[in-house]
Amino acid sequence: xxxxxxxxxxxxxxxxxxxxxxxxxxxxxxxxxxxxxxxxxxxxxxxxxxxxxxxxxxxxxxxxxxxxxxxxxxxxxxxxxxxxxxxxxxxxxxxxxxxxxxxxxxxxxxxxxxxxxxxxxxxxxxxxxxxxxxxxxxxxxxxxxxxxxxxxxxxxxxxxxxxxxxxxxxxxxxxxxxxxxxxxxxxxxxxxxxxxxxxxxxxxxxxxxxxxxxxxxxxxxxxxxxxxxxxxxxxxxxxxxxxxxxxxxxxxxxxxxxxxxxxxxxxxxxxxxxxxxxxxxxxxxxxxxxxxxxxxxxxxxxxxxxxxxxxxxxxxxxxxxxxxxxxxxxxxxxxxxxxxxxxxxxxxxxxxxxxxxxxxxxxxxxxxxxxxxxxxxxxxxxxxxxxxxxxxxxxxxx
Numbered sequence: 001x002x003x004x005x006x007x008x009x010x011x012x013x014x015x016x017x018x019x020x021x022x023x024x025x026x027x028x029x030x031x032x033x034x035x036x037x038x039x040x041x042x043x044x045x046x047x048x049x050x051x052x053x054x055x056x057x058x059x060x061x062x063x064x065x066x067x068x069x070x071x072x073x074x075x076x077x078x079x080x081x082x083x084x085x086x087x088x089x090x091x092x093x094x095x096x097x098x099x100x101x102x103x104x105x106x107x108x109x110x111x112x113x114x115x116x117x118x119x120x121x122x123x124x125x126x127x128x129x130x131x132x133x134x135x136x137x138x139x140x141x142x143x144x145x146x147x148x149x150x151x152x153x154x155x156x157x158x159x160x161x162x163x164x165x166x167x168x169x170x171x172x173x174x175x176x177x178x179x180x181x182x183x184x185x186x187x188x189x190x191x192x193x194x195x196x197x198x199x200x201x202x203x204x205x206x207x208x209x210x211x212x213x214x215x216x217x218x219x220x221x222x223x224x225x226x227x228x229x230x231x232x233x234x235x236x237x238x239x240x241x242x243x244x245x246x247x248x249x250x251x252x253x254x255x256x257x258x259x260x261x262x263x264x265x266x267x268x269x270x271x272x273x274x275x276x277x278x279x280x281x282x283x284x285x286x287x288x289x290x291x292x293x294x295x296x297x298x299x300x301x302x303x304x305x306x307x308x309x310x311x312x313x314x315x316x317x318x319x320x321x322x323x324x325x326x327x328x329x330x331x332x333x334x335x336x337x338x339x340x341x342x343x344x345x346x347x348x349x350x351x352x353x354x355x356x357x358x359x360x361x362x363x364x365x366x367x368x369x370x371x372x373x374x375x376x377x378x379x380x381x382x383x384x385x386x387x388x389x390x391x392x393x394x395x396x397x398x
Contacts, residue, residue, distance in 0.1 A: 016287030023312035048298030070106025087372035180273030
């Protein structure tokens with residue numbers, strides 16, 4: 001392989017792809033980053049950063065900047081829509097387990113901008129407008145083909161890291177099975193500048209609210225509250241996104257005589273899926289290209305960033321002479337965590353807040369109250385829900 005091509009090809013310029021490229025650069029490994037879009041996508045999407053993810057991002061010296069443009073969330077809640085708080089979890093109990101015993105509420109695009117700026121400073125090759133169409137590989141390297149405004153191009157390297165999202169072109173080009181299921185409901189989101197905290201005076205910045213008819217999630221980001229509720233899977237999406245239906249949904253959260261100002265609106269299907277394998281020769285899957293889950297717990301983006309650092313460390317060892325079978329360990333570590341920890345936790349969250357059987361619902365909420373009330377139980381629960389336990393579990397897998 002020529003020295004020019006002795007690099008990692010990173011596909012996707014979301015938070016996972018960008019983080020991967022910067023982590024590689026910090027380890028002295030060259031990369032080229034390909035993105036289908038013409039520029040960074042400034043969508044709201046992920047907005048919660050968990051403690052172990054913040055610990056990893058300390059390497060980039062970005063956490064203080066994220067807090068400046070975000071919100072520090074020391075607590076989060078489970079609530080009942082009718083009766084109010086069920087359990088408040090204080091992340092301060094994790095002070096001995098993390099350098100960041102809190103969540104940071106910061107839209108993912110803000111981190112993306114910070115990382116892109118660092119990549120530009122060090123001269124990483126970022127190529128927007130490169131839509132991947134195929135991947136080929138042999139014993140010496142891998143080549144990615146992409147369509148561009150100037151025609152097709154081929155980019156060669158030593159390995160490919162596919163961080164190109166749930167509809168990953170790389171994963172599909174390899175024919176990798178994406179195992180799992182799609183929920184029988186849509187997730188319907190509105191963002192508004194209405195100060196819910198002035199009416200629901202005891203809410204946290206992150207709230208999972210149980211209700212047998214219409215559960216919801218209330219998430220705070222700077223200047224906005226994001227409201228997420230379910231909708232039937234056969235709903236007319238255009239109708240749901242209309243002003244009339246968006247206002248109706250928000251009025252059910254807090255009735256008010258004036259209409260809500262709606263800054264953003266969206267609706268999307270939700271999946272729980274994991275790729276059959278995260279390694280395919282010289283191609284590695286990371287982030288949503290490897291695993292997707294429902295957002296109740298804020299684990300998707302966090303898991304992807306954790307993939308990025310795991311891979312970067314292993315590639316550093318390989319570039320220093322280690323056997324590349326080390327990448328099989330990446331597959332074992334991150335796939336097991338995706339299935340056993342992330343998928344299981346997010347699905348439990350969804351089941352609990354949407355439970356319709358009154359006896360089962362009461363039992364679950366009472367159990368959550370008891371957990372939050374006992375410091376030992378609360379800490380053990382938060383180790384799992386904050387993803388510290390899954391990080392530790394991954395490190396134990398050989």
